[in-house]
Amino acid sequence: MSIEKLQKELGRHRDTAMKSDSNKDVVMELLEAVSKYTYDSSYASMPILKHLRSLRSAHDDEISALAKSIYSNWKSANKLISTRKESSPAPGDSGSSTPTSASAASPAAHAPAHNRRAAPAASDTKAPRPAGAAYFDSDQISADRNRIARAIYTSLSRHHDWAQISNDRLVKFSHDLEGALANEFQPLSDAYKSRMRALALDLGDANNEQLRNRIWNDPYCTPAYLVTAKAQDLASDSMKEQRKLRLEKTRNELHEAKGIDMESDDFLCPRCGKKRVRYSQQQTRSADEPMTTFITCLECGHKWKE
Ligand SMILES: [Zn+2]
Structure with a gap:
């Protein structure tokens, strides 16, 4: 077509x-x-x-x-x-520049920082520079962005399969991912940095072979996708489990501290037999006795305590 x-x-x-x-x-x-x-x-x-x-x-x-x-x-x-x-x-x-790739023969011999060609200096040409080069006007910004690309490279290379994927590709990908970050967020802003940290965690996660495989083999798993993907879509199963446990722990602590009502299917309503309830727990008697749980059935309104 x-x-x-x-x-x-x-x-x-x-x-x-x-x-x-x-x-x-x-x-x-x-x-x-x-x-x-x-x-x-x-x-x-x-x-x-x-x-x-x-x-x-x-x-x-x-x-x-x-x-x-x-x-x-x-x-x-x-x-x-x-x-x-x-x-x-x-x-x-506006946004990313086009990275140049390394010509390194051995893995990790060259970090990305050495391989980025700076935007042409103004004196090289009388023509206006492309808008993307604006980000590189300052050597400091350029150096900082290189450091971010290098951090991505470091995370990825931690469990890298050098036999399958060349250092060149790794370097190029690190720059592309940094470029995509800079496209999506203001370069070096808090949002840019926190997204980069989250990505670096997933990319360097020993249990996330799956994500690294997708990066090298799945055409949809592009840098642009990675910077906007949901956390759930990138995390390894064990990372997801950790996050879930942490969330539950926080919720439980909150709930114990304040006796906040929680929705749950942990209790079976003795009247209607459904499992959709709201409950809260309180220390009603002395501290060494178990807490009392007040339960309200959300289906029929029955209330009881355990
Ligand atoms: Zn009920």
Whole structure:
């Protein structure tokens, strides 16, 4: 299908995809077809860009992830084209630069910090610099962002399978992920840093072989996807379990401290036999006796204590 045809079809299905996932299959198919096109400067004035921009916040997570990924790839490509032509990129464009990859022969011989080519200095050319280069105006910001890319690299390399994935790919991915972070959040802002820390935890998690496999093998698991994915979708099972336990512990502590009502299915209502109840516990007698639990059935309203 031509890009014009894809554009027309996407336009037809876009509004529905924003509200529901009822046309998910067809939209995913269209987006997958679009993703096979590499960005061409003629797209800059075409509605396809607008469709992709909207679909980044589509109702369905997979649709929005794929739209984000295509959009961000195109954006990087647009920047490359703009740089080559020494002209400004499309208005409103900003964010990541295009990383260069290492030529290291041995693993970990080169950290990402050595491999990022700085944006061209103003004296190199009279033409205006691309907007993305604005982030690199300060050597300090550039150095800080390099450090973030390096931290990502360090996390990932902790359990890295060097036989399968080259150091070059690891370095490039670290820069791409940092670039995606900088696209999504203001570079070096608190949001950017806290997202980076969360990602680094998952990427370096010894039990999260699954996530690392997805990064290298799953075409949907792009840097753009990773920076916006839900925590649940990235964490290893043991990490999820840990978080759940921590949450439960906090809830229990809160509840014991304040006698707050909790909803639960731990109790069976003796009157209606349903298990949807609200309960609270109180220390009614002396401290060495067990707490009394006051239970209210949410189905029939029956109250009792245990
Ligand atoms: Zn009941």
